[in-house]
Every structure is written in structure tokens, then in C-alpha cells.
Amino acid sequence: MDMDLSDEDIVKLVQSGEIEPFAILVNRYEKKMKRYGRKFLSEREDIEDIVQRIFIKSYENIQSFDVKRKFSSWLYRIAHNEFVNELKRRKPLRFFDLDVIFPHLLSYKENYGQNVDRQILNKYLNRLPDNYREVIVLRYFEELDYKEISDILKIPVSTVGVRLKRGLNKLRDVYGKL
Amino acid sequence: MENFEKKIIDKIENNKIKMKNKAYFVFKSVVLVLIIILTFFLSLFFASLIIFTLKINGLLFLPPLGLKGLRMFFFSFPWFVAILILLLMFLLSNLAKKYKFVYRKPLLYSVLGIVIIVLIGGFICARFSFHDKIFEYRERSPVISYFYERKEVKDLYIGLVVEVGDDGFVLETRDGKKLIIISNIIVKVNDPVMVVGERDGNIVKVFRICRVNNNFLKKQECF
Numbered sequence: 418m419d420m421d422l423s424d425e426d427i428v429k430l431v432q433s434g435e436i437e438p439f440a441i442l443v444n445r446y447e448k449k450m451k452r453y454g455r456k457f458l459s460e461r462e463d464i465e466d467i468v469q470r471i472f473i474k475s476y477e478n479i480q481s482f483d484v485k486r487k488f489s490s491w492l493y494r495i496a497h498n499e500f501v502n503e504l505k506r507r508k509p510l511r512f513f514d515l516d517v518i519f520p521h522l523l524s525y526k527e528n529y530g531q532n533v534d535r536q537i538l539n540k541y542l543n544r545l546p547d548n549y550r551e552v553i554v555l556r557y558f559e560e561l562d563y564k565e566i567s568d569i570l571k572i573p574v575s576t577v578g579v580r581l582k583r584g585l586n587k588l589r590d591v592y593g594k595l
Numbered sequence: 596m597e598n599f600e601k602k603i604i605d606k607i608e609n610n611k612i613k614m615k616n617k618a619y620f621v622f623k624s625v626v627l628v629l630i631i632i633l634t635f636f637l638s639l640f641f642a643s644l645i646i647f648t649l650k651i652n653g654l655l656f657l658p659p660l661g662l663k664g665l666r667m668f669f670f671s672f673p674w675f676v677a678i679l680i681l682l683l684m685f686l687l688s689n690l691a692k693k694y695k696f697v698y699r700k701p702l703l704y705s706v707l708g709i710v711i712i713v714l715i716g717g718f719i720c721a722r723f724s725f726h727d728k729i730f731e732y733r734e735r736s737p738v739i740s741y742f743y744e745r746k747e748v749k750d751l752y753i754g755l756v757v758e759v760g761d762d763g764f765v766l767e768t769r770d771g772k773k774l775i776i777i778s779n780i781i782v783k784v785n786d787p788v789m790v791v792g793e794r795d796g797n798i799v800k801v802f803r804i805c806r807v808n809n810n811f812l813k814k815q816e817c818f
Contacts, residue, residue, distance in 0.1 A: 443600045481620040571698040
């Protein structure tokens with residue numbers, strides 16, 4: 418198997434009925450998914466189970482994936498849903514989010530907060546509300562761009578920028594270290 | 596192969612996990628699109644129904660008559676249908692949120708877009724005669740009758756002048772009641788009119804009178 422194949426090419430093979438190439442996708446994303454999960458949940462065993470569920474769901478639904486799109490965004494979307502469901506099970510989440518409903522007067526830039534110190538971010542991340550935390554995780558730890566984050570969270574691109582800015586400001590206000 | 600991958604691949608190979616068929620997803624997308632289209636047309640239908648019922652009940656004449664007219668309009672407005680439209684629009688914006696061109700923009704934009712399209716579409720649909728056709732069948736079905744029956748609006752009387760006297764005239768309403776209208780406004784027998792006023796028995800003290808057209812749907816002049 419050619420290990421240089423793109424995610425989307427591997428998905429094509431899986432969609433055509435091959436099972437082995439799916440192992441490559443699992444291998445490529447296992448660590449990323451676990452890291453993503455650890456930003457929301459602390460119990461390692463739970464994360465292992467949820468990540469397994471993410472890959473199982475992605476396999477079951479892989480025929481719905483459009484290979485012209487990015488596999489990573491699609492997988493993160495499944496992961497987002499799984500982690501959010503888990504969080505909802507533990508504590509109720511807000512139903513209405515005004516950030517998603519109204520346009521923003523605040524401006525946002527794609528490279529906002531590029532020089533943040535990830536170690537400090539990581540240390541204080543759990544003090545942030547979930548909606549700010551997730552955007553920061555996707556941007557600074559998973560290194561996704563605004564449009565990918567918008568596709569994963571199904572929120573407006575401008576909201577991604579605004580949440581990022583507000584999230585970082587919140588951390589700055591409290592610790593003044595970023 | 597590492598342990599984690601192996602666990603998943605084993606489950607697939609042992610048929611514990613099955614890939615859903617492409618046809619299933621195509622079917623799901625088609626159903627979603629059909630529900631969106633249906634919801635959209637239902638919203639249009641109910642929006643035009645509101646305009647139609649406002650017309651047949653004479654409510655459209657009321658707002659220009661000042662505060663009293665506005666109050667009568669407010670209390671007789673078909674709020675139930677309006678709430679139904681709001682629920683349909685809420686459903687529509689939620690269903691459409693699945694699509695990139697919707698979720699990438701603030702929800703307010705899509706909601707406003709839907710409201711504007713439904714309102715304009717409702718006005719356009721109300722100009723066609725299909726509501727008149729359904730209206731004719733109102734006695735055959737309780738559901739149609741619920742939405743289309745003429746509602747009696749307090750203090751609003753629409754009908755034909757059947758007799759003219761010195762102090763006023765006799766109005767035969769569309770449901771066959773005869774009312775004495777005290778007024779010095781000059782009308783002729785067979786004039787279609789709308790009267791706003793307080794009723795005491797079968798005598799109505801007039802607040803405003805409007806001449807309307809023959810099918811009672813258009814105001815011509817008010818006194």
C-alpha cells in the first residue's frame with residue numbers, strides 16, 4: 418500500500434470495499450483525535466472509547482463522504498459531535514448561542530493571535546468555556562484554518578474569528594501571560 | 596498494525612461494523628431536500644392564507660381607521676396561522692443549516708432571507724385564485740373550514756344596503772343578518788359597504804363607513 422496516498426484517495430479505496438486502507442486513516446488520525454479529546458475530557462479510558470466510536474462512525478458513514486472535500490474536516494465534525502454528546506451527557510450545554518445568530522461588528526483576521534504561547538494556552542485551556550476552548554484547540558493545536566473550523570462546528574466563519582479573539586482575550590485578562 | 600487499529604479492523608472484518616450503503620445517504624439527502632421544499636411551500640401557502648383571510652374578513656380595511664381599527668385588527672388577526680408560519684420558518688432555517696452556504700453566514704441572515712422570501716411569495720400567491728377555489732369547499736371539510744371560515748369580527752359589519760331611510764339605512768350582512776345603521780352618509784340600495792361601529796341589539800352606532808367593491812374585497816372610500 419502506497420503510504421503517500423492522500424486521505425481522500427484512501428477513502429476512495431475504502432468506499433470501493435477495501436478494508437485495509439482504513440487502518441492507515443486510523444493510524445494517521447488516532448493521536449490527533451485523542452489529543453483533541455483530551456482538551457475536553459480528562460478520563461483517558463473514556464477518550465479511548467470515544468475515539469474508537471469516532472472511527473467506527475466514520476467507517477459506517479464513509480459512503481456519505483464527498484471525496485472532493487477534506488477528510489480531516491469531516492472526521493473532526495464526527496469527533497466534535499461525539500465529544501459534545503459526551504459533554505452534554507455530563508452537563509447541559511447552552512441551547513442558544515447569540516454568536517451564531519447575529520453578524521459581528523468586531524473584525525477578525527485569519528492570522529489573529531499567531532504568536533501565542535501554546536504551552537501556556539494548554540495549561541489554562543480548561544478554564545475557558547467550551548465554545549471558546551474548542552475553537553482555540555482546533556486553531557492552535559490542530560492547526561486548522563477558519564473555514565475548516567467553520568465546517569467542523571457548523572458555525573459562521575466570522576464567529577470562528579470572534580470566538581478565537583474573545584477566548585484569547587479572556588485568557589489574557591486572567592493571566593496576562595499570553 | 597498497532598493494537599488500536601487492529602481492534603477496529605477486526606470489528607470490521609468480523610462484520611461487527613457495517614458500512615452503510617451509498618443509496619441510504621442519497622435517499623436521506625433527497626428526503627431532506629423534499630422536506631425543505633415542502634416546508635417552504637407550506638410557509639408560502641399559510642402566508643398567502645393569512646392575506647386571504649384578512650381580505651375576506653375585512654380586516655385589511657381596519658388599520659387605516661386609526662387606533663380603534665388597529666386594535667380590532669390586532670385582536671382579530673389569525674395569530675395561530677402566523678405562529679404556524681414562524682414554526683415552519685424555524686424548521687426551515689434549521690434544516691437548511693446543514694448546507695455550507697447557510698451555516699457559514701450568521702443565522703440572522705438566513706432567517707431574514709426566509710422571512711422576506713415567504714412574505715413576498717405569500718403576497719404573490721395571494722393574488723392567484725387558488726384560495727378562492729379552496730374557500731368554495733370550506734363546508735365539505737372541517738380542516739378547510741377551520742382555516743377558511745369567515746370569522747365574525749366584533750364591531751365590523753360587511754354587507755349590502757337593502758333599504759335607505761332618513762336616519763340611516765338597513766344593512767344585510769354576508770351571513771344574512773339585518774342591521775339598522777344610524778348614519779347621515781348617502782348610500783344607495785345594493786351598495787356594498789363596511790361599517791365599523793358599536794352594536795346595540797340590531798342597531799349600530801357608526802364609527803366609520805367605507806364603500807367597498809362588489810366582492811367586498813377592496814375598499815373604495817371611507818367616511
